[in-house]
Amino acid sequence: MTCNVGGVERPIRIVVGIALLGIGAFAGLPPVGTGIALVVGTIALVTGAIGFCPVWTLLGINTCPTKKG
Numbered sequence: 001m002t003c004n005v006g007g008v009e010r011p012i013r014i015v016v017g018i019a020l021l022g023i024g025a026f027a028g029l030p031p032v033g034t035g036i037a038l039v040v041g042t043i044a045l046v047t048g049a050i051g052f053c054p055v056w057t058l059l060g061i062n063t064c065p066t067k068k069g
Contacts, residue, residue: 001050001052002052002064003051003052003064004051004052004053004056004057004061004062004063004064005047005048005051005052005053005056005063005064006051006063006064006065007063007064007065009048009063010048010051011048012048013044013045013047013048014044014045014048014049016041016044016048017041017042017043017044017045017046017048018041018045019041020037020038020040020041020044021037021038021041021042021045022041023037023041024036024037024038024041025038051064
């Protein structure tokens, strides 16, 4: 797994993931809404934390800064 999530996108994913997990857990949404918020929040948090997104790989997107040798 190479990094393909970086720069400003990584902390945004982490913050959005935490926010969605909080909304899913405490907002009193219907069960479907709670499930969606928890799943999307978990995906955003994990991809932000590890710096890799499988969807970005499929689409050929890479927001990680290149390392200068």
